[in-house]
Amino acid sequence: MSAMTNDRLVLTNANVIDCVGERPIVGGSVVIERGRIGEVLDGSRSPDxxxxxxxxxxxxxxxPGLWDVHIHPDYLAGVSAVDQTIAFGHRLMEALTEAGVVAVRCAGAAHFMDVxxxxxxEAGQxxxxxxxxxxxxxxxxxxxFLTSGHALECDGPYGFVRAIxxxxxxGVDHIKLNLTGGIMGPPWDRHWHSFLLDDELEAAFAICRARGFPVMAHATNPAAVKAAVRLGAHSIEHGYMMDAECVDQLRERDSWYVPTLAISHLTPEQASDPWEKRWVEQRNLSVDLCERADKAAAEHREWFQRALAAGVRMALGSDIRPLKEAALLELGLWVKDGATPRQALLAATRDAAGLCGVGAALGTIEPGKLADLIVVAADPLQDITNLRTLRLVFKEGRLVADHRAGARQVD
Structure with a gap:
């Protein structure tokens, strides 16, 4: 295709997975005008x-294009802030053009490189x-998360208030607050450990409420999950260990849950498809960290499944790198753990946009919404790995990547 010359773009003869209806619209067409979706037509109607x-x-x-709502820049020890920022930008651009990831929510980045x-x-640079x-x-x-370089240590109620x-x-959009330890860390950093005192928690959430900033809460054990939900966390990240009361409270208070299955599931013992095995080989985690992940995986899987069955609002976030592989791997893990391909896809599109507060403008293919879209060669509702057959990527109706055979490089 030559460079687009009109403000109007029509995509024809498509199987449209709009992330609204249950089934694809066969032989459908989508009309895009000035970056927004104007019409979505089924095969019985022809577009102008x-x-x-x-x-x-x-x-x-x-x-719709894919979202990953739990990301970090790479961990680059000994690299300057300038070079880290440049590398992060390249990884973000790769995610868009090579994986169709049209939006990300950052969970911690040094030097405000995400801002x-x-x-x-946004400026179009x-x-x-x-x-x-x-x-x-x-x-x-x-x-x-201290070895990452992206963490900021705070102590006491005012220490947290000042940092927030x-x-x-x-210029941040939300506040990432760490309540507990994790699977990946030194021996004194475990996911059943809680870190903040009650007055620190209360102060941190109070200033976020006062300023109107949502809290993205790293909470990995039942006490921390319940404390975060009670205090008004917008989302719970990880939730490796929960209980029935956690699930009930998440549902009743309409909090979001982002399970990040990759953290406990991607080890040599558990990797099962070629992409997972390649990632595990390249990541080369220490034996100790792999053992920690393996021990946590079954319980993590159980609470993911119970939250999904209970109707908790859930969105897809990976917490791994490289960003061009991360969401695709996490999508596969959702399906492996019992989600349908459609549930996984909605978590990475409609629901991710909803979590980020922009569901009215993005995340589905509907008239009036921004045209952040992807095209794949095969049906991801039949096999979620078909998302890897990426052919086209559009951002606000502009073609930004074309992987069709014989296609010219998009400027």
Whole structure:
């Protein structure tokens, strides 16, 4: 296809997975005008092709672009802030063009590099995914994630309040608050450990409520999950250990749950498909960390399944790198753990946009919404790994990646 010359784009002859209806719209067409979806037509109706660029999708599958709502930059020890920021931008752009990830929510980044790239992409200086920024990962002295370089140690109620105000001043969208340890960390950092005192928790949540900033809560054990939900956390991240009361409270209070299955599931003992095995080989985690993940996996899986069955609001976040592989791996793990391909896909599109507060504008294929779309060659509702057959990526109706045979590089 030559460069688009009109404000109107029509995608024809597609199987449209709109993430609204249960089944694809066979032989459908989508009309895009000035970056927004104008019409979604089934095969019985023909679109107006006048004054439009037209792409015949030849029966391929058109769907909303993917989201990953728990990401971090790479951990680059000894690398300058400038070079880390540049590398993060490249990883974000790769995720958009090579995996169809149209939006990400950051869960902690040093030097406000997530804010920097959010602004660069919004200004049109570079083409990348939408970024919802957190700034630093806020933990305690002797807390979690310290070796990453992305954590900021805080102590005492005012220590947390001041750090949160600093994040807000620097342009974040939400606050990442660490309540507990994790699977990946030193021996004194375990996921059943809780880190914050009650007065620290109360103060941190109070200032977020006062300033209107949602809390993204790293909570990995039942006490921490319930404390975060009680205090008004917008989302619970990980939830490796929960109980029935946690699930009930998540559902009753309409809190989001982002399970990040990859953290406990991607080990040599558990990897089962070629992509997982390749990732595990390249990641080369220590034996100790693999053992910790293996021991946590069954319980993590159980609470993921129980939350899914209970109707808890859930969205897809990976917490792994590289970003161009992360969401695809997490989608596969959702299905492996019992989600249907449609449930997994909704978690990575409609529900992820809803978690980020932009569900009215993004996440489904409906008239009036922004046209952040992807095209894949095979049906992901039959096999979720078909999302790897990426052919086209659109951001606000602009073609930003074309992987069809013989296609020219998109400018």
């Amino acid at each position: 092709l006048r004054h439009a660029d037209v792409i015949d999708l030849d029966g391929m599958y058109l769907l 920097a790239w959010k602004r660069a992409f 570079y083409v990348g995914p939408r970024v919802f920024a957190a700034g630093h990962f806020l933990t305690t002295t002797g807390g979690h 105000r600093e994040q807000i001043k620097n």
